[in-house]
Amino acid sequence: MEYVGKNVMRVDALAKVTGLAQYPGDIDLPDQAYMKVLFSAHPHAIIKQIDTSQAEALPGVLAVLTAKDVPNNEYGLISPDQPVLCGPGSTKEFADRVLTVCDQVALVIAETEKIARQALKLIRVDYEVLPPITDPLAAMAEGSPILHQELNSNIFCKFRIRKGDWESAFRDSEVVIEDEYVTPAQEHAYLQPEAGVGYIDEQGRVTVIVGGQWTHEDQEQIAHSLKLPLEQVRVIYPAIGGAFGGREDMSVQIILALAVQHLHQRGISRPVKIIWNREESMIGHHKRHPYIIRLKVGANRDGKLTAAQAELITDGGAYMYTSTKVMGNATLLVTGPYNIPNVRVDSTAVYTNNLPNGAFRGFGGPQACFAIESSINKLAEKIGMDPVELRMRNLITENDTLSVGTPLPRGVTIQPVLERCARAAGWVKTEGGWKYPGSRITSDGDRPHILQGVGISCGYKNVGFSFGAPERCTATIELYGESEIEKVILRHAGAEVGQGSHTAFVQMTAQALNVPLEKVQLIASDTAETENAGSVSASRMTFMAGNSIRGAAALALSKWQAEERPVIATYEYRPPKTTPYDPATGKSEPNFAYGYVAEAVTAEVDVETGQIRLKKIICVDDVGRAVNPQQVEGQIEGALVQAAGYAILENFIQTGGQVLTRTLSTYLIPTILDIPDVIEPIILEYPDPIGPFGARGMGEMPYLPLVPAITDAVHAATGIWFDEFPLVPERVFNALHQ
Amino acid sequence: MTEKISLTVNGKLQTIEVEPEMTLLDVIRDVFNLTGTKRGCDNSTCGTCVVVVNGKAVKSCNYPISKAQGATILTVEGISQGMTLHPIQSAIAESGAVQCGFCTPGIVMELYGLLEEKPEASEQEMTNALNKHLCRCNGYEPIMNGARVAQELIKERNKASE
Numbered sequence: 058m059e060y061v062g063k064n065v066m067r068v069d070a071l072a073k074v075t076g077l078a079q080y081p082g083d084i085d086l087p088d089q090a091y092m093k094v095l096f097s098a099h100p101h102a103i104i105k106q107i108d109t110s111q112a113e114a115l116p117g118v119l120a121v122l123t124a125k126d127v128p129n130n131e132y133g134l135i136s137p138d139q140p141v142l143c144g145p146g147s148t149k150e151f152a153d154r155v156l157t158v159c160d161q162v163a164l165v166i167a168e169t170e171k172i173a174r175q176a177l178k179l180i181r182v183d184y185e186v187l188p189p190i191t192d193p194l195a196a197m198a199e200g201s202p203i204l205h206q207e208l209n210s211n212i213f214c215k216f217r218i219r220k221g222d223w224e225s226a227f228r229d230s231e232v233v234i235e236d237e238y239v240t241p242a243q244e245h246a247y248l249q250p251e252a253g254v255g256y257i258d259e260q261g262r263v264t265v266i267v268g269g270q271w272t273h274e275d276q277e278q279i280a281h282s283l284k285l286p287l288e289q290v291r292v293i294y295p296a297i298g299g300a301f302g303g304r305e306d307m308s309v310q311i312i313l314a315l316a317v318q319h320l321h322q323r324g325i326s327r328p329v330k331i332i333w334n335r336e337e338s339m340i341g342h343h344k345r346h347p348y349i350i351r352l353k354v355g356a357n358r359d360g361k362l363t364a365a366q367a368e369l370i371t372d373g374g375a376y377m378y379t380s381t382k383v384m385g386n387a388t389l390l391v392t393g394p395y396n397i398p399n400v401r402v403d404s405t406a407v408y409t410n411n412l413p414n415g416a417f418r419g420f421g422g423p424q425a426c427f428a429i430e431s432s433i434n435k436l437a438e439k440i441g442m443d444p445v446e447l448r449m450r451n452l453i454t455e456n457d458t459l460s461v462g463t464p465l466p467r468g469v470t471i472q473p474v475l476e477r478c479a480r481a482a483g484w485v486k487t488e489g490g491w492k493y494p495g496s497r498i499t500s501d502g503d504r505p506h507i508l509q510g511v512g513i514s515c516g517y518k519n520v521g522f523s524f525g526a527p528e529r530c531t532a533t534i535e536l537y538g539e540s541e542i543e544k545v546i547l548r549h550a551g552a553e554v555g556q557g558s559h560t561a562f563v564q565m566t567a568q569a570l571n572v573p574l575e576k577v578q579l580i581a582s583d584t585a586e587t588e589n590a591g592s593v594s595a596s597r598m599t600f601m602a603g604n605s606i607r608g609a610a611a612l613a614l615s616k617w618q619a620e621e622r623p624v625i626a627t628y629e630y631r632p633p634k635t636t637p638y639d640p641a642t643g644k645s646e647p648n649f650a651y652g653y654v655a656e657a658v659t660a661e662v663d664v665e666t667g668q669i670r671l672k673k674i675i676c677v678d679d680v681g682r683a684v685n686p687q688q689v690e691g692q693i694e695g696a697l698v699q700a701a702g703y704a705i706l707e708n709f710i711q712t713g714g715q716v717l718t719r720t721l722s723t724y725l726i727p728t729i730l731d732i733p734d735v736i737e738p739i740i741l742e743y744p745d746p747i748g749p750f751g752a753r754g755m756g757e758m759p760y761l762p763l764v765p766a767i768t769d770a771v772h773a774a775t776g777i778w779f780d781e782f783p784l785v786p787e788r789v790f791n792a793l794h795q
Numbered sequence: 796m797t798e799k800i801s802l803t804v805n806g807k808l809q810t811i812e813v814e815p816e817m818t819l820l821d822v823i824r825d826v827f828n829l830t831g832t833k834r835g836c837d838n839s840t841c842g843t844c845v846v847v848v849n850g851k852a853v854k855s856c857n858y859p860i861s862k863a864q865g866a867t868i869l870t871v872e873g874i875s876q877g878m879t880l881h882p883i884q885s886a887i888a889e890s891g892a893v894q895c896g897f898c899t900p901g902i903v904m905e906l907y908g909l910l911e912e913k914p915e916a917s918e919q920e921m922t923n924a925l926n927k928h929l930c931r932c933n934g935y936e937p938i939m940n941g942a943r944v945a946q947e948l949i950k951e952r953n954k955a956s957e
Binding site for chain 2: 074248250297691699726
C-alpha cells in the first residue's frame with residue numbers, strides 16, 4: 058500500500074473540529090495559580106528601583122518576581138543577550154537596562170488572574186528614561202550611543218561575499234539597474250496567543266506545557282536560565298495554534314518554569330498558568346525583519362547578467378534572536394537563482410530599541426527575493442526583453458556556482474518550475490524566445506478606473522539549517538506483536554504547529570514499514586518521551602523527520618527479522634554537512650537541499666482609490682514529493698495569503714519604540730474578503746536526491762516570490778515600480794497622483 | 796458580588812453564580828470548562844469565540860452574561876452526537892480547512908448558526924458569515940469549500956428526515 062502521496066485525513070482533524078483538542082491556554086491543573094507579566098513601559102531606560110511591596114501585600118498574591126530572582130538572568134537562541142527579567146540586583150551585568158517594550162520587568166503569581174492583574178498596577182518601577190534609537194542607520198552610525206553596554210558597537214553581524222571582479226564587470230556592462238528597496242516588519246498573528254502551564258511532574262522535573270517550535274531547545278533555554286541540569290526540565294507541546302517562526306524564541310517558557318521553581322523552593326508546590334491576551338502577544342514576541350537593500354545589477358543587451366552588488370541592512374531590534382541566521386539567508390538569496398559571475402554583497406545587522414526581529418516564514422528570503430526579482434524585472438524592461446526570457450538566459454544550473462563559490466546540491470529544477478509557471482500564465486515559447494502574447498496590461502471598458510496587469514517572479518528556498526549549524530533529527534520506532542507487526546509506536550519530538558507534520562510522520566512511518574496507518578501511534582513533542590528533532594523551521598521538518606523515520610524503520614525491520622520482540626529502534630539522521638561563510642570571501646557550502654518556486658500574478662489597481670485587488674495567483678512549487686497533497690496545497694494557499702497580507706495590507710507600526718498596532722483591529726490581516734479571487738497551486742514532483750521519498754521542504758517557498766510578482770503586475774498596470782511596501786491604498790494613491 | 800443565572804448549555808439546564816462583569820465566553824471557558832470555544836483577541840475581531848445563542852451565531856467575548864439569562868447556548872462540544880460528527884464538522888475536517896485548528900470551533904459554530912437556520916444560504920451569505928472570522932493558516936478557500944460541502948450534507952439530511 059502507498060501511504061505517502063495520499064490525502065490522508067489529518068491525525069488531529071477530529072479533535073480540532075470537535076473542540077476537544079487542547080491548546081496551552083485550555084489546560085487547567087488542580088490548584089493552579091495564575092501569572093501576569095509586567096512589561097517595560099519604555100523602549101530604553103535604566104531601572105533604578107522596583108518596589109513590589111504593595112503588590113506583595115495584596116491579598117491573594119503568592120509571589121512577585123524580579124531580576125534578582127532569576128538564577129542565571131540571560132537567554133537567547135543564538136546569543137544569550139536578553140535578561141529573563143530586567144531590573145536591578147541581577148546576576149547579569151547591565152540587566153538593569155530595558156532595551157525594548159517587550160522586555161519583562163516583573164512577574165506576579167496570584168490566586169486568580171484578576172488579582173495578578175491588579176497587583177501589576179501596584180508595582181512601582183523607577184525608570185531613568187533614555188532616548189530610544191529606533192533607526193537602524195542611526196544605530197549603525199559612528200558615535201551612536203551603545204545599547205548593549207558590554208559591546209562597543211550596535212552592529213552585531215556582518216557578512217560579505219566576494220566573487221570575481223565586479224568592478225570591471227559593472228564598467229563593461231551595457232545595462233545597469235541600481236535601486237534601494239525597503240521592506241516592512243510583519244506580525245505573525247497566529248490565532249492562539251502565547252500561553253502555558255508549569256508544574257513539578259511526578260519525577261520532580263520542572264515541567265512546562267507550552268506552544269513552541271522546538272521542545273528540546275526550549276528545555277535547554279529553561280535549564281540555562283534556571284541553572285538546572287537538562288534532565289530536571291521537561292517541555293511538552295499540546296495542540297499549538299500556529300507559529301510561522303513566531304514561537305521560535307522564548308515567550309512564556311522560562312518565566313513559567315521560573316515561577317514554578319520559585320514557589321516549589323518556598324514549599325508551595327502548585328502549578329502556574331499564564332495566558333497572554335492579544336496585546337501582550339503582539340508586544341511580547343518578535344516580528345519579521347524590516348530590511349533596506351541597495352542592489353545594483355549589471356547585464357548586457359543580450360540579457361546575460363554580468364554582476365551584482367548588494368548592501369543589506371537590517372534592524373535586529375533590541376536582541377539578537379535569530380537575526381544572524383536570517384541575515385545569512387538573505388545574503389545568499391539576494392542574488393537569486395541566477396548564474397552571476399561577479400558578486401559583491403555586504404550585510405549588516407544592528408541593534409535598535411525596536412521590538413526584536415526574528416524568524417518568520419521565509420526567514421530573510423522574502424526580503425531578498427523582493428529586491429533581486431524586482432531588479433530582474435526592471436532589467437528586462439530596460440533591455441526591452443521579456444522577463445521570462447531574461448530569466449531563462451540566466452537561471453542557475455547544477456554546473457554553475459552560487460555567489461558563495463560552490464554549486465547547488467543536485468536536483469536543481471528552477472528552469473522547469475519557471476517554465477511551467479510561465480506557460481500556465483499565458484507565456485509562450487517562440488523562435489525568438491519566451492513572449493507574453495499581447496499586452497500585460499488590460500483594462501475594462503466598463504470600469505475605466507481599473508487597470509489590470511500581469512507580473513512574474515521566481516525564487517528558491519533552502520531546506521534545513523544552513524551555514525554549518527548542527528543539523529540532526531532523531532526518531533524512535535517501536536514494533537509490537539509476535540508473528541506480525543500488530544502495533545507501531547513512533548516517538549518523535551517534531552512540533553505540530555498546524556502545518557500537518559504529525560500526519561506526515563504517520564504516513565511516512567506506515568510507508569517505511571509497510572503497515573496500515575491505523576497501526577501507527579504517535580508519541581510526540583515531550584522531552585521526557587522523545588529525542589531531539591530540531592525545530593519546525595527552515596522548511597526542514599518533513600525532510601529531516603522523514604529521513605529519521607526511514608532510518609529508524611529500516612533498523613526496526615532488521616531487528617524484527619532477527620526475532621527481537623518488542624523492537625525498539627532509534628535513528629539519528631544527519632544530512633550532508635554545510636559550512637559557514639568565509640569571513641573574507643563568503644565562500645561556503647550553505648545548504649544541503651532546496652525547493653524551487655515561480656509565481657505569476659494578475660492584479661487590479663483602482664486608480665481612484667489606490668486599492669489593489671489580486672485577481673489570480675499561479676504558484677508552481679517543486680516539492681519533490683507531496684507526502685499529503687491536500688496539506689501541501691494548504692501550505693501553498695496559506696503562505697500566499699499571508700504573503701499577500703505582507704504585500705498589500707499588513708502595516709505594523711512602531712513609533713519611538715512603542716507599538717501602535719496592538720490589536721487585530723488595528724493590525725489588519727487578510728479576511729475571506731481580502732483573498733485573491735483565484736489561487737492556482739501547481740505541485741511539481743522532481744525528487745530531491747536525498748529527500749525522504751524524494752520530498753523537499755516547502756512550507757516557506759511559496760511565500761518568497763509573491764511580493765515582487767505583485768509589484769511587477771502593478772508596474773505592468775500603472776507603469777510605476779514600487780520599491781517599498783506594503784502597497785496600502787495610501788501609498789499607491791500617492792504614487793499614482795504625484 | 797455575584798448573581799444567579801440560569802441557561803441551557805449543550806442541552807443541559809444550568810444554574811450558576813456569576814460575577815456581573817463576566818462575559819459569556821468567561822462562563823463557557825472558566826465555569827463550564829468548555830475550552831473548545833477560544834479566546835483569540837481582546838476586542839471581538841477574530842471570531843474564535845463564536846457560539847450559537849438561541850439559534851444565532853454570536854461572539855461570546857462581548858456578550859454580557861446577564862443577557863444570557865434563560866438562553867439556549869450551543870458550543871462546539873454540543874453539536875456532535877456521541878462519535879457521530881455534525882455534517883459541518885465532517886465537511887470541515889475533510890476539506891483541508893483544519894491546520895492549526897484554533898479558528899475551527901468558531902467557524903464551525905458560525906456555519907451552524909447560518910446553515911441550520913437557513914440551509915439555502917447563498918454563497919454571499921456564507922462569505923459574509925465567514926468574514927467575521929480570522930484564519931492565519933489556510934487562506935480561507937478550504938473553509939469555503941468545507942462550507943459548501945456542509946451545506947449539501949445538511950440539505951440531504953433535512954430531506955431524508957422530512
